[in-house]
Amino acid sequence: MSANNRVSKETILHDLRQLGVQSGMELLVHSSLSRIGYVEGGADTVIDALLKAVDPAEGTLLVPTLTGTSADSAEQPPFFDVKASQCWTGVIPETMRLREDAVRSLSPTHSVAAIGRNAFDLTRGHEDCWTTCGFGSPYYRLCRRRGAILLLGVTLESNTTFHTVEEVVGVPYHLQPKPVTCTMTDEQGRSIVRSTMLHDWGTPRNFSVLEAPLLAEGIMKAGRIGHADCFLIDAESFLAYSTDQLQSNPRLLTAQS
Numbered sequence: 644m645s646a647n648n649r650v651s652k653e654t655i656l657h658d659l660r661q662l663g664v665q666s667g668m669e670l671l672v673h674s675s676l677s678r679i680g681y682v683e684g685g686a687d688t689v690i691d692a693l694l695k696a697v698d699p700a701e702g703t704l705l706v707p708t709l710t711g712t713s714a715d716s717a718e719q720p721p722f723f724d725v726k727a728s729q730c731w732t733g734v735i736p737e738t739m740r741l742r743e744d745a746v747r748s749l750s751p752t753h754s755v756a757a758i759g760r761n762a763f764d765l766t767r768g769h770e771d772c773w774t775t776c777g778f779g780s781p782y783y784r785l786c787r788r789r790g791a792i793l794l795l796g797v798t799l800e801s802n803t804t805f806h807t808v809e810e811v812v813g814v815p816y817h818l819q820p821k822p823v824t825c826t827m828t829d830e831q832g833r834s835i836v837r838s839t840m841l842h843d844w845g846t847p848r849n850f851s852v853l854e855a856p857l858l859a860e861g862i863m864k865a866g867r868i869g870h871a872d873c874f875l876i877d878a879e880s881f882l883a884y885s886t887d888q889l890q891s892n893p894r895l896l897t898a899q900s
C-alpha cells in the first residue's frame with residue numbers, strides 16, 4: 644500500500660460494473676482491503692461502493708462475519724453474541740456488521756451480515772440450521788436465489804460456500820461427529836440455545852483445484868477492482884457444478900486429493 648496506489652469509490656464502482664456487478668444483485672463478498680490499494684476512506688468507502696453497485700433498494704449486500712475457531716467443540720462450545728462478537732474475516736465485514744442498517748444472522752460460527760432489500764429474508768433462521776453453511780443457511784439461500792459471490796482480492800480458498808457444497812454432499816471429513824449445544828445472544832439480549840453440527844478444522848483444503856474448471860465453464864469470471872485480483876461467481880451454477888464434481892470424487896476439495 645502506498646500513496647501512488649490510491650483508489651477512490653468511483654474507481655471501485657466502475658471496476659465492479661466492469662466485472663458484472665449489477666443493481667438488484669444479491670451479492671456475498673469475501674474481501675481483503677489491503678489488496679485493493681490505498682482506498683481513500685478505508686473499509687467504509689468499499690462498502691459504500693458495493694452498496695451503490697447493488698442498490699440496497701433493489702439488491703442486497705452480504706459479508707461473512709465468521710467467529711468460529713479450531714477450538715470449538717463439545718468440550719468448548721462457541722458462544723456467539725450478535726452485537727458483540729467480532730468477526731475474523733477482515734475489516735470490511737467487521738465495519739459493515741456494525742452499521743445501523745445491517746442485519747446479522749445468528750450462527751455459532753458462520754454468521755453473515757446483510758444490508759439491502761432482502762437482508763432479512765437471507766439471514767433469518769440461520770440459528771435453526773443443522774449445519775452452519777448447509778440447507779437453510781444464508782450461503783445456501785443465496786445459491787437458490789441466484790445470487791453471486793465476489794472474491795475481492797482473495798482466492799477460492801476464502802469461498803465459504805464450498806462448505807455449503809461439502810454439507811450438501813455430506814463428505815466424511817468436514818463435520819464433528821456429534822452436535823454441539825451452542826448458546827447465542829440475539830439483538831434483544833435473549834439467549835438462544837441450539838444443537839448444531841460444527842466444522843472439524845482438521846482437514847486442509849484445496850478449493851483452488853476448481854479455479855480453472857469454474858472459469859472454463861463460465862461460472863466464474865476474473866477481473867480487477869482497484870489493484871485487487873477478483874472473481875465473480877454465479878452462486879447457483881457454482882453450487883450445482885461443484886456438488887456434481889464432489890459427488891463423483893468426495894476427496895476433490897481436500898489438499899491430499
Ligand SMILES: CC(C)(COP(=O)(O)OP(=O)(O)OC[C@H]1O[C@@H](n2cnc3c(N)ncnc32)[C@H](O)[C@@H]1OP(=O)(O)O)[C@@H](O)C(=O)NCCC(=O)NCCS
Nearest residue numbers: 673674675676677678680681682685732733734797801803
Ligand atoms: C485475512 C484477510 C482479511 C487479510 O486481508 P487484509 O487486507 O490484510 O486485511 P483487512 O481486509 O482486514 O484490511 C485491513 C488491512 O488493510 C490495510 N489498510 C488499512 N487502511 C487501508 C486503506 N485505507 N486502504 C487499503 N488498505 C488499508 C492494512 O494493511 C490493514 O491491516 P492492519 O490493520 O493489520 O494494518 C484476507 O486475506 C482474507 O482472507 N479475507 C477473506 C476472509 C474470508 O471471508 N474467509 C472465509 C473463510 S471460509
